Amino acid sequence: MAPHARIVERRSDPCRISLARRSWLRTGEGGGSAGFVTRGQHTAFVTPATPAATDLLGSLRGTPALRPHVDRGLAGGLRAWLEDGLFERLGTGVTAPIVRISPRLLGSGPPVAGTATARLRGALLVQLLRLRVAGLEPASPFEDAVAALGASGRDAELVSVLADLDIDDRSRLAAEVAAHHTVLATTLPSLPARWSPRCGVRYAIPLAGGAVVLRGDVDLALGASGGSRACVCLVDLTTSTLGSASDATLAYLALLETLRTGEQPLRVAALSTADGATVVREVTSELLADAVELVLDAVARSAAA
Amino acid sequence: MTVVERLCAPTCDVLLARASSGSRDHDVVSARLRSQLAARLADSLGADRRRHRLDAFAAELGPARFDAPFAWSARAARRPIGTSVARDVAVGAMPDALSAAASEIERLCDRAHRGLTRRGALGAWLAAAPSATRALCAVEASTWAERLVRLVEPTHDGSVAVGIPDAWFEVPGTTITLQGRLDAALRPAEGAHLGLLRVRDGLPGARAADGLVVDALVAALAGRCPTRMLGAWPDAGLCLVVDFDDEAARRAARLLLACADALAAPSAAPSPLEAVAA
Numbered sequence: 001m002a003p004h005a006r007i008v009e010r011r012s013d014p015c016r017i018s019l020a021r022r023s024w025l026r027t028g029e030g031g032g033s034a035g036f037v038t039r040g041q042h043t044a045f046v047t048p049a050t051p052a053a054t055d056l057l058g059s060l061r062g063t064p065a066l067r068p069h070v071d072r073g074l075a076g077g078l079r080a081w082l083e084d085g086l087f088e089r090l091g092t093g094v095t096a097p098i099v100r101i102s103p104r105l106l107g108s109g110p111p112v113a114g115t116a117t118a119r120l121r122g123a124l125l126v127q128l129l130r131l132r133v134a135g136l137e138p139a140s141p142f143e144d145a146v147a148a149l150g151a152s153g154r155d156a157e158l159v160s161v162l163a164d165l166d167i168d169d170r171s172r173l174a175a176e177v178a179a180h181h182t183v184l185a186t187t188l189p190s191l192p193a194r195w196s197p198r199c200g201v202r203y204a205i206p207l208a209g210g211a212v213v214l215r216g217d218v219d220l221a222l223g224a225s226g227g228s229r230a231c232v233c234l235v236d237l238t239t240s241t242l243g244s245a246s247d248a249t250l251a252y253l254a255l256l257e258t259l260r261t262g263e264q265p266l267r268v269a270a271l272s273t274a275d276g277a278t279v280v281r282e283v284t285s286e287l288l289a290d291a292v293e294l295v296l297d298a299v300a301r302s303a304a305a
Numbered sequence: 306m307t308v309v310e311r312l313c314a315p316t317c318d319v320l321l322a323r324a325s326s327g328s329r330d331h332d333v334v335s336a337r338l339r340s341q342l343a344a345r346l347a348d349s350l351g352a353d354r355r356r357h358r359l360d361a362f363a364a365e366l367g368p369a370r371f372d373a374p375f376a377w378s379a380r381a382a383r384r385p386i387g388t389s390v391a392r393d394v395a396v397g398a399m400p401d402a403l404s405a406a407a408s409e410i411e412r413l414c415d416r417a418h419r420g421l422t423r424r425g426a427l428g429a430w431l432a433a434a435p436s437a438t439r440a441l442c443a444v445e446a447s448t449w450a451e452r453l454v455r456l457v458e459p460t461h462d463g464s465v466a467v468g469i470p471d472a473w474f475e476v477p478g479t480t481i482t483l484q485g486r487l488d489a490a491l492r493p494a495e496g497a498h499l500g501l502l503r504v505r506d507g508l509p510g511a512r513a514a515d516g517l518v519v520d521a522l523v524a525a526l527a528g529r530c531p532t533r534m535l536g537a538w539p540d541a542g543l544c545l546v547v548d549f550d551d552e553a554a555r556r557a558a559r560l561l562l563a564c565a566d567a568l569a570a571p572s573a574a575p576s577p578l579e580a581v582a583a
Contacts, residue, residue, distance in 0.1 A: 075314055127441065134403065134440035144437040151438040152445075153378025193403040198448040204508045204540045213508065225455055226316075260542035261455075262314030 056187050059280045060222065060233040060267050067229040067266055071285075075262040078255065078288055079207075085296040086208045090303055099212045099302045103249040106294050116161045117173065122239045123149055123158050124177050125273055126219055128184060129237055130199045133191050133220065141181040142174035180239055180273040187276055195222045201234075203256040212299055216256050223266065230266040230283070232257065238270060242277050246270045248294055254283045255291035264288065309533070312544040317458040320535060321465070323546045324491035324500020327532035333554045334525040342558045347479045349565035357568060360484040360523075361503075361516035364560040368568045377430040379438065379445045385427055386410060386442060387449035388488070392468025394450060395459035402447035402454070409446070410439050452539050453504055457489050466490040472520070472527035483561065485523030491535070498532035508541045515560055521549040522557035 127148035131138055138144035150159055165173065191197050198221040205214040223231040234253050238246070250268040258264045269280040281287060310323060350357055359368070375381070390405040392398075399405035410431055416422050417432035431439055459465040472485035491500040503520050513536060521534040536545045547553065 079313065127437075130444045131437055131440050134407070134444045136436060136440040138437065144435075147435050147437040148379075148441045151379050151434065151441060153380030193401040196401065196451055197403065197444075198451050199444050200448065202506070202540045204538075206508055206541060206543070210508070226458060260314060260539070262316070262542070 056235075056269060056271060056278050056280070057191070059278070060235070060269055062267070064229075064231075067231060069228055070230050070263045072262065074264055074285065074288070075258050078292060079259055081292055082207055082295065085292070086212055086299060089296060089300045090208065090211070099299055100215055101212065101295060101298050101302065102215045103245075103252055105298050105302060106248045106252055107245055116158070117165075117169070118239070120158050120161055121173060121176055121180070122237075123155050124173075125180050125184065125239050126200070126237060127152065128177070128181050129188070129219055132185070132188060133197045133199055135190075135193075137185075138181070142177045145177060145181075183273040183276045184237075184271075187271055187273075187278065191220075191222070196224050197222055203253075203260055205256055205259045214252075214256055214259070214295060216253055218253055218257070221257075225261050225263050230264055232261075232263070232265040234265055234268045236268070236270045237273065239273050241274045242270055242272045242279055246279055247281070248291075250279065250281050251287050251291035252294060254281075255288050255295065258283075258288060309546040309548050312546065314542040315544045317456070317465070320457060320502070320544065321491050321493045321500075324502070324533055324535055325493050325497045327498055327500075327548050327550075332530065333549060333551050334522065334530060338554060338558060339526065342561065343476050343478070345562050346476050346481050346565050349562065349569045350481055351479050353569065354480060356480045356482070357565075358482045358484055359561055359564050359568075361486060361519040363564045364519040364557075365510060365512045365516040368564050377427060379441045382427055382431070382442050383445035383449040386413075386446035387453070388468045390446050390450035390468075391453050391459075391488075394454055395465075395467050397461075402450045403443065406443040406447040406450070410443055414439070453488055456504070456537055456539060457491070457502065459489075464491065464493050472524040472529060474523055474526040481565070483523045483526065485520040485527065487520065487524060487529075488537075490529070499529065500533045500535055501529070501531040502535040502537060504537045504539060506540055507538065509536065509538050509543060509545055513545055514547050515556070517545060517547045518549065518553040518557040519560055521547070522554055522561070525549070525554070 124142070124145040127145045128138060128141055131144060131148060136144070146162065149155060149162070162170075199219065201218045201221045203214065203216045203218075206212070207214065218234045219237040220235040222233045222235070225232050234250075234257060236246075236249060236253060250270055254265055254268045265283050267280055267282055269278060271278050309327075312319060312323070315323075357368075386406055386409050389409045390399075390402050393405040393409070394402050399408060413422075413428035414432040417426070417428040422428040422432075431442065434442075453467055457465045457467060459467045467489045469487050469490050471487050472483075474483040474485075475481075476483065486503045487501050488504045489502040491502060492498070501521065501524055503517070517534045517536045521531050524531060524534075531549050534547045534549050536547070538544070
C-alpha cells in the first residue's frame with residue numbers, strides 16, 4: 001500500500017494520522033524533500049503538501065433541525081458544582097493567592113510553556129485566521145500576519161521577539177507560517193459572514209469569590225446565542241499536532257462558554273495546522289461534567305503547588 | 306452607595322427589568338452639586354493649562370495609568386468602529402456585523418482621503434494602514450459589536466439603543482473634560498426610568514462600582530441622568546447594577562475631585578483616591 005493511501009485511511013483519528021505520517025517521514029518512505037521545513041528538523045512538523053480538505057465547517061454546522069435545545073439550568077448547576085467543589089478543596093481561606101486556571105494547566109503533568117518562536121508562530125497563524133475571517137486572502141501570508149500582529153495592540157512581547165529575530169530565523173519562520181497557512185486555507189476555505197464569526201473571544205470566569213479565575217480564549221466562535229437551540233461553535237486553532245490534551249482543552253472551553261453566556265455551545269473543534277487534522281466534539285452534559293472535574297483537579301494541584 | 310445586584314450571564318429581559326426598576330422622585334445631580342464640583346475641580350487643576358480628561362478608569366485606577374503615548378491599534382479602534390457597527394446592525398441597515406465593519410472602515414478611509422479628518426484621527430490611521438491592518442480592525446470591531454448586540458438584543462421598539470455616544474462634560478473655566486463611557490441605553494417603555502449600560506473587558510475589579518457611578522454622574526451632567534447604571538463584563542459573563550442616587554452622585558463627585566487632586570500633586574502620599582476608597 002502506498003504511504004499516501006495509508007494516511008488517508010487513518011484520517012479519522014488525528015493522533016494516529018500524525019504518528020503515521022511522522023514515522024513515514026522518518027523512514028523516508030515518501031521520498032523527496034517532504035516533511036520538516038528545515039534540514040535540522042528542529043522546526044515544527046508541517047504537512048508536505050496540500051492536505052485533502054476536511055469539511056470542518058460542515059461538521060460544525062451539522063443538521064440544524066437536530067441541534068439540541070438549550071438547557072437554561074445547566075450553567076447554574078455547573079457553577080454550583082464548581083463552587084461546592086472549590087469549597088471542599090480550598091476551604092474558606094481562599095482569599096489569597098488567586099489561582100488562575102488556563103488550558104495548559106489542565107494536564108496532570110507539569111505545564112510546559114512553548115518557546116517564544118512557537119508562540120510567535122501560533123500568534124501569526126491566529127492573525128491569518130482573522131484576516132481570512134475578514135475576507136482577505138493574504139497574498140504574502142507572513143508579511144500580512146506580521147503587519148496584523150504589529151497593529152493588533154496586543155502581544156507586545158511577541159512583537160519584540162519578532163523584531164529581534166535574525167534573518168535566518170525570520171526566513172525559517174516565514175516558511176513555517178506559509179506552510180501552516182496552506183493547511184489553514186484548505187481546511188477553512190471561507191467563512192460566511194452570516195454565521196457571525198467572532199475572533200479572539202476571551203473568558204475570565206471568577207469563582208470562589210474571585211479567588212479562582214478560569215481563563216481561556218477561543219480563536220474562532222461561530223453562530224449566535226439566544227435561541228432555543230444551541231448553535232454556537234467554538235474552534236481552537238493550534239500549530240502543533242493534536243493529542244490527548246486537545247480533548248481536555250475543548251471540554252474546558254465548552255465549560256467556559258456555558259458559564260459565560262448561560263447556554264451550552266453546540267460543538268467545539270480543534271484544528272491543527274501542522275497536519276490538517278481536526279477534532280469535533282458535541283457538547284453534552286457528560287463533556288461539561290468532565291471539564292468540571294478537570295478544573296477541580298487543576299485547582300487542587302495549583303493550590304497545593 | 307449600593308451595588309443592587311451582581312448578575313451571572315444575564316439575559317436581555319433581565320437587564321431591561323433591572324435597568325428600569327429603580328425609583329427616584331427628584332434630580333440627584335442638583336445645581337448645587339454641579340456648581341460645587343466645577344468650582345472644586347477649577348481649584349485643583351484650574352491653573353494647569355494642559356488638557357486633562359477624567360473618566361471612570363482614572364477614578365478606579367488613578368490618573369497616571371498609561372506609560373506610553375496613545376497610538377492607534379486594532380484593539381484601540383474596535384470600540385469606535387464597533388459602536389457604529391452595533392448601531393447599523395441594530396437598525397437593520399447592514400445584514401451582519403462584519404459587513405457593517407468593512408463598510409464603516411471604508412467610510413472612514415474615504416473621509417481621510419478627501420481630507421476631512423484631522424491628523425492622528427482614526428480615519429487617517431486606517432487610510433495609511435495596509436489592507437491586513439484594516440481587515441484586522443474589521444474583525445475586531447465586528448467581534449466587539451456582536452458581543453454588545455448579543456448582550457442587549459436591541460429591538461426596533463426603541464427600548465434598547467446601542468451605539469450611543471459617550472457622555473462628555475467640559476468643566477467651565479478649566480481645561481478639564483469629564484468622560485462617561487456609555488454603550489447602551491435601556492428604557493423598556495415610554496416614561497420608564499432610564500438605565501445606562503457600559504461594557505468592559507476582563508473582570509470587574511474591587512472598585513468597579515466606583516467607575517460605574519462616575520460614568521453615571523458624567524452622563525447626568527451631560528443631560529442623560531440614569532436611575533441605574535449597569536456595568537457588563539462579557540468576558541466574565543457578569544453584570545453589576547448600581548443605583549444612581551444622591552449618595553452615589555456625591556461619591557462620584559468625591560472620586561473625580563480626588564482624581565484631580567492626584568493629577569495636581571502626583572507625588573503626594575497617600576493618594577487622595579485611596580482616601581476616598583477607604
